Amino acid sequence: MGCRGTDSWSALLRVVAATDGDLPGNAPVHLRPDPRHRMPGRGAWLHPRPECLELAVRRKAFGRALRLQAAVDVSAVAQHLGVQHP
Incomplete structure (x- = not known):
């Protein structure tokens, strides 16, 4: 998704949007x-x-790929990869 390259599914990390129930529109x-x-x-x-x-x-590929209208928080994915992300 980021580099737009292809690979086998076993070599890729799947990312999903967490559903916390009642999320306000701007959260x-x-x-x-x-x-x-x-x-x-x-x-x-x-x-x-x-x-x-x-x-x-x-x-801003996560919003398009996951069909999200709200802002996305990628801190959990960055932590999983060991990257510092603001």
Whole structure:
């Protein structure tokens, strides 16, 4: 998604939007890493590299891939990859 490259599904990290129930319209959606590819919901696939995460954030690709209108919080994904993200 970030680098737009293709790879086998086993080499990619699946990212899903967390559903916390009643979210206000302007609240950011929290993205969660799904390394076991088991969480329910629509997923976006990402190479587990910091460069691909940065490209995806810069291009705002998570919102498009997951069909989200709200802002996205990628801090859990960045922590999973060991990247410092504001």
